[in-house]
Amino acid sequence: MSNLVPLIQNECLKIMKRKRFYVVLLVLLVLVPMFTYAQMKAAERSQEKFNSDWRLELQQRITDNENSLSSDRVPDEWKRYRQIFIQQMQYYLEHDVNPNHPNGVTFTREFLNNAISLFIPLLIMAIASDIVSGERTSGTIKMLLTRPVKRWKVLLSKLVALLMFVSLIVLSTFIIAYLISGLAFGYKGFDIPVFTGFRIVGSEVDMTGVHAVPQWMYLLMQGGLVWFVGICVAMLAFMVSVLVRSTAASIVIMMAALIAGNILTNMASAWSSAKYLFMVNLNLTDYLAGNLPPIEGMSLNFSLAVLAVWAVCAVIVSFSVFTRRDILN
Amino acid sequence: MRTSSWIWRITACASALATIVLVIGFIYAWNDINYPQGEPLAAGSDSGSESPSAPGAVPGNGSGADQEEQAGKDEDTTTAQPLPDHLNVTAIGDSLAKGTGDNTGSGFVRRSIDQLNGDGRSAKLLANLAINGMTTEALLPKLDDKGIRYALQRANVIMLSIGGNDLFQNSGLLSEETDPDALEIDPVKLMALLPEASERLQSILQKLRAINPDARIIYVGLYHPFADLKELQIPGNIVVSTWNHSVMEIVNQDPNMTLVPTFDLFQHKLDAYLSSDHFHPNGAGYQAIADRIVQGLK
Numbered sequence: 008m009s010n011l012v013p014l015i016q017n018e019c020l021k022i023m024k025r026k027r028f029y030v031v032l033l034v035l036l037v038l039v040p041m042f043t044y045a046q047m048k049a050a051e052r053s054q055e056k057f058n059s060d061w062r063l064e065l066q067q068r069i070t071d072n073e074n075s076l077s078s079d080r081v082p083d084e085w086k087r088y089r090q091i092f093i094q095q096m097q098y099y100l101e102h103d104v105n106p107n108h109p110n111g112v113t114f115t116r117e118f119l120n121n122a123i124s125l126f127i128p129l130l131i132m133a134i135a136s137d138i139v140s141g142e143r144t145s146g147t148i149k150m151l152l153t154r155p156v157k158r159w160k161v162l163l164s165k166l167v168a169l170l171m172f173v174s175l176i177v178l179s180t181f182i183i184a185y186l187i188s189g190l191a192f193g194y195k196g197f198d199i200p201v202f203t204g205f206r207i208v209g210s211e212v213d214m215t216g217v218h219a220v221p222q223w224m225y226l227l228m229q230g231g232l233v234w235f236v237g238i239c240v241a242m243l244a245f246m247v248s249v250l251v252r253s254t255a256a257s258i259v260i261m262m263a264a265l266i267a268g269n270i271l272t273n274m275a276s277a278w279s280s281a282k283y284l285f286m287v288n289l290n291l292t293d294y295l296a297g298n299l300p301p302i303e304g305m306s307l308n309f310s311l312a313v314l315a316v317w318a319v320c321a322v323i324v325s326f327s328v329f330t331r332r333d334i335l336n
Numbered sequence: 337m338r339t340s341s342w343i344w345r346i347t348a349c350a351s352a353l354a355t356i357v358l359v360i361g362f363i364y365a366w367n368d369i370n371y372p373q374g375e376p377l378a379a380g381s382d383s384g385s386e387s388p389s390a391p392g393a394v395p396g397n398g399s400g401a402d403q404e405e406q407a408g409k410d411e412d413t414t415t416a417q418p419l420p421d422h423l424n425v426t427a428i429g430d431s432l433a434k435g436t437g438d439n440t441g442s443g444f445v446r447r448s449i450d451q452l453n454g455d456g457r458s459a460k461l462l463a464n465l466a467i468n469g470m471t472t473e474a475l476l477p478k479l480d481d482k483g484i485r486y487a488l489q490r491a492n493v494i495m496l497s498i499g500g501n502d503l504f505q506n507s508g509l510l511s512e513e514t515d516p517d518a519l520e521i522d523p524v525k526l527m528a529l530l531p532e533a534s535e536r537l538q539s540i541l542q543k544l545r546a547i548n549p550d551a552r553i554i555y556v557g558l559y560h561p562f563a564d565l566k567e568l569q570i571p572g573n574i575v576v577s578t579w580n581h582s583v584m585e586i587v588n589q590d591p592n593m594t595l596v597p598t599f600d601l602f603q604h605k606l607d608a609y610l611s612s613d614h615f616h617p618n619g620a621g622y623q624a625i626a627d628r629i630v631q632g633l634k
Contacts, residue, residue, distance in 0.1 A: 016348075019347050019348070020343060060462075063486070063487050070464070070467060073467050074467050097483065100483040174355040175350060177358060178357070204373070220368070227361040227364060231358050231360070231365045232361075232365050233358075234358035234359070234361070234362060308370065
């Protein structure tokens with residue numbers, strides 16, 4: 008155990024020295040202003056139309072959604088989604104709470120909702136995908152393994168370092184999104200109540216469990232869920248990185264899986280066994296917001312279990328492969 | 337080497353802290369989703385600082401004029417009140433108010449607003465709450481929705497179109513419109529539907545008036561979309577004009593309500609004014625309705 012900490016330290020320094028983490032921060036610093044700007048434009052437009060009266064805007068959205076319910080061209084899954092959306096928005100109206108109050112905190116919340124399934128995993132892959140395969144591409148893996156340390160310890164130190172950076176990436180995403188969007192929308196908004204606890208039963212929303220939490224609390228809970236997704240994606244990417252020799256291939260494999268998951272979720276698929284795939288279970292924050300899960304029968308605990316099983320399997324595979332395989336170049 | 341150890345220490349501490357915070361968040365989230373604690377919410381939480389105004393207050397522009405208007409109303413309810421300078425329009429009702437059939441999607445609501453703005457009046461659409469297929473029966477409970485009440489309260493002109501679906505959809509005419517021979521209109525049955533529907537319309541108008549005591553309420557009368565079918569012409573005309581007449585009687589009770597007739601507009605111009613579904617007006621038809629509305633508002 009005693010020689011594990013220096014190994015972890017070594018791995019952390021390697022990640023820092025290779026500037027992977029800085030790349031992640033840079034990506035955030037470039038992209039978040041773009042999203043902020045887009046959001047600002049949208050806010051400006053709705054202000055023109057509705058004179059910044061959110062109640063009118065919300066009511067108009069409810070009516071528009073109600074109108075689309077009567078159209079035959081709208082698939083049934085979407086109709087269910089919209090019915091649920093309507094009921095939730097009406098709940099907000101009844102209680103006089105603006106669900107989209109424009110401020111930095113709300114932007115962060117919305118941004119994280121959208122980022123959890125693709126953007127954050129992508130950032131994590133920037134570090135995870137090359138953590139083992141990168142050393143094999145450059146040949147430094149041999150130097151590492153000639154030291155008098157057990158192989159599993161080497162791998163474990165890499166995994167621990169990776170998980171440390173997952174936490175850092177998730178936290179810095181929150182901080183950067185808040186700081187940058189705050190410039191445009193203002194930094195207030197931590198106390199605004201957000202409703203959570205919507206339970207979906209069929210196409211009805213069960214309101215008995217609904218309660219308001221202050222937005223900072225919501226962000227905290229969101230952070231926890233994003234973190235869990237991040238850990239699982241990191242472990243999977245870690246496995247791929249162990250199995251595949253080149254970093255590029257390892258990134259492509261993970262990307263393909265994630266994008267496939269996004270497409271599958273959007274199809275609101277009738278293929279119900281797809282719910283056992285990890286990539287359709289990434290939208291954990293949807294359970295917090297009370298959105299309709301992509302496939303019937305999914306719940307928070309189900310998704311957590313699926314993700315955990317995949318992650319644990321990934322770790323087992325990576326360790327058993329790494330400790331047995333010959334490292335030849 | 338020194339910087340390395342500093343980088344390590346900072347990273348380790350930061351990530352340990354971050355992990356602790358995120359794990360706490362995760363536990364909270366898990367708890368909250370699995371065991372949501374419903375609480376009776378105090379209506380109107382703190383963010384709704386500018387809570388919707390009481391029904392009596394006319395919000396928005398030209399407050400001086402509005403007050404005079406209100407004062408005038410208290411003294412004398414027999415005359416229609418002058419319209420304020422800025423018209424804030426909320427539309428509610430069925431597909432006609434929504435503009436179904438209009439290629440531009442404008443409908444008479446947007447067309448009349450555009451025309452008012454072109455004529456030098458200032459008019460704005462607050463919200464169009466119309467829903468396709470709306471009937472008097474479905475509209476009545478909707479008027480209790482807070483968001484809808486709010487949009488109606490903010491308006492000083494309310495455009496309402498309702499009743500067409502009560503008459504024509506219940507009679508089954510719409511579903512079989514492609515085969516006119518199979519149509520059998522039963523004037524007796526249709527007439528039997530009328531009293532109920534017009535009673536509901538009366539409650540709708542009363543409710544609208546209770547929600548917004550000062551707005552000009554414009555009801556768009558019905559036309560007869562099947563007047564070009566021989567067997568439907570006379571019985572349909574009778575039903576539609578009976579409906580329009582009973583609406584007129586309700587509307588006449590309130591000096592600030594108007595019925596805009598469309599029956600005569602469409603009677604001999606169905607070819608020119610109906611869209612391809614042979615039920616909703618097309619752009620020209622909506623424009624004709626809008627012209628009438630604007631004439632009454634100028």
